[in-house]
Amino acid sequence: MTIRRIAALIELETGRKFSPYYVGKTLKSYGEDYEQAKLLQAQHHVDRMTEITEDVVEGKVDPASARIASDNHKWIAARMNPREFGDKIQADIQVTDMTQLHLQALRTVMQAKTVQARLVDERKEEEGEGLVGTE
Numbered sequence: 001m002t003i004r005r006i007a008a009l010i011e012l013e014t015g016r017k018f019s020p021y022y023v024g025k026t027l028k029s030y031g032e033d034y035e036q037a038k039l040l041q042a043q044h045h046v047d048r049m050t051e052i053t054e055d056v057v058e059g060k061v062d063p064a065s066a067r068i069a070s071d072n073h074k075w076i077a078a079r080m081n082p083r084e085f086g087d088k089i090q091a092d093i094q095v096t097d098m099t100q101l102h103l104q105a106l107r108t109v110m111q112a113k114t115v116q117a118r119l120v121d122e123r124k125e126e127e128g129e130g131l132v133g134t135e
Helices: 003-014 020-028 032-057 063-080 098-134
Strands: none
Touching: 003 020, 032 063
């Protein structure tokens, strides 16, 4: 159901006229419920395409007319739920800058090597002093 049709129904029920823009803003304020309704409406259009296909197979509908109707339903479904029925493929890619991780790993290795070298130097000095003191 379109927003214009909803606005017309509200006018019939209440006697007050609302602009389609106002009705659309009000519907969107319902958040998740509105989004869920759009997804269900997209699925309805996909189901309708299936019915049209079955009608063509059974010979009830002219294939050229069915193609036009199916294309319209496909277009609407893609606008209602682009993630599932849209033509674009969206790839969510997360890139991690490995440069900083690599540099941190190199710093850690270099610190360990520095500590190891100091320990070796200290041992050599201790051994060297011990030899000098025994003479």
